[in-house]
Amino acid sequence: MLNQSGEVTRLAVKDAIGFPALTLLASMTGFGSLVHESGLPFTVALAATAGIWGLPGQLTLVELHAAGASAFFVILAVALANARFLPMVVSFVPLIRSSATHPGWMFVLVQMLSINSWAAGLRRFPAISPELRQRYYIVFASICMASGLLGTAIGFLGVGLLPRPIALGLIFLNPLFFAILLAGAQGLSASTALLIGAPLGVLFHLIAPDLDLLITGVVGGTLAFLVGKMRQDRKKYHD
Amino acid sequence: MIDVQAIDIGLVTLGAIGATYLWRGLGVLFASRINHEGAVFQWVTCVSYAMLGGLIARMIVLPIGPLTQTPLSFRIFGVIVGLAVFFLLGRRVLLAVCAGVGVFIVLVSAF
Known part of the structure; x- marks a missing residue:
């Protein structure tokens, strides 16, 4: 059982840098280029990544808006595409409760929850002392969020500079990534x-x-x- | 001069962010008193998976934007290669995505 904060931080950094950070960097690069190619502004790309923080909902927003759907249906479809956050949060919050922090803090922390941090937490928490689980989650999820935002920026700003086939490949990455992720x-x-x-x-x-x-x-x-x-x-x- | 389109997408984005946060916030409220193995949750999960399946298939078969300039056969082939690599070479997501995108890029540049 890990009970020193330094050890927990190192474990979270080690777990996040690697597959989760790379996948997010790649998939959000795809998303950033899709936003650019759909003719939407950079701020929308960054706001969607940080604010929605779930690729299916982000894709729904951009795709439906580009397809000309009305605001009401776009928002409704994004909400439905993200409904999974409710059960995910319900099952995750009890695990990271800590007597050291204000319970209201949880409303801020859940914004960073994604499938990556959820899965990593569920895997690692049994080996981390309950008071330090929140630290593991914050470090892990912050690294994920940073690489997601970096990827979004690279994709949005870089897509115009890239040769056409590679730019198309980045946009194609969006549905392909999800087809593969969901196949599992x-x-x-x-x-x-x-x-x-x-x-x-x-x-x-x-x-x-x-x-x-x-x-x-x-x-x-x-x-x-x-x-x-x-x-x-x-x-x-x-x- | 007010840019109506920019305000429109800005509001839609904020609405989408708010609607997504609603689930997270409700999750915190319900965390201690909800049965996430109940029938309603199972149904909502099924609905979101069906929507995702539909969205992905639509993005591949009937894309919007720049992918419309690529042949359907290239997109389908890219997906088949990606899925084949995923299932045959030990379910590695990143490897499978790179293989599928790589094949797609090669096809687009060659033809």
Whole structure:
């Protein structure tokens, strides 16, 4: 059990620099160039990265806005694309509570939570004394946020200087990164929802471009949910 | 002269940031008294995964912006290479992404 703050800080730095920082740098470079190519300002790129801090929601914002969807639907779709933060925060906050800090501080800290810091925390916390978990999280998440912002800036400012194929490759990185990340998604209902959602997303975009994501989510998600429920019930019946 | 478009995207971005923070803030409030294995949460999770699946497929098949200038076959091939590398070479995300983007860049520059 690690109980010295220096050790915990070093562990967090070591864990963050490497795969998480590199992946964020790469994916946010893709996002930055997408924002640039969509004709939106630099401040929107940085604000979206720091403020939304979740690539699916960021992509939804830029893509739907570029597609001409109305403000209401853009915001609603971003909100839905980020709904996962609710269960993530609910399961994470009890782990980083500390008697040394004001409980209200938690409302600030959760802004930096992303899939990277969530997964790293869940993996490392058993070996870190409870009072120092918040320190691990803050160090880890700050490094992630810094590389995400750096990547966004590089992508936005660099895309115009790059040869055309590489600039296109950076934009292509956005959907590809997510296709690969989600291909490794855990759980049958998650995979079912992804596989049902993919064709529906294309289909509904052709039928109703403004509402496509929302209809895809509700129709595909409900189908996947029912399939998962049927599977559970059948298992119960056989047991 | 007020730039209406800049105000528009600024407000939409702020709205999107606020809407995202709502989930995080509610998460802190609910942290001690919510069942995140309940049916509603499972359904919301399914809805977000379906939306993501749809968004990614749409960005690859029917992109908006500069990717429209690239052939569909290049984009599909890039995804296939990325996924193949991911599943065949030990599920390494960064390696798979580099392979897929690399193939896509080579195809775009060669043709």
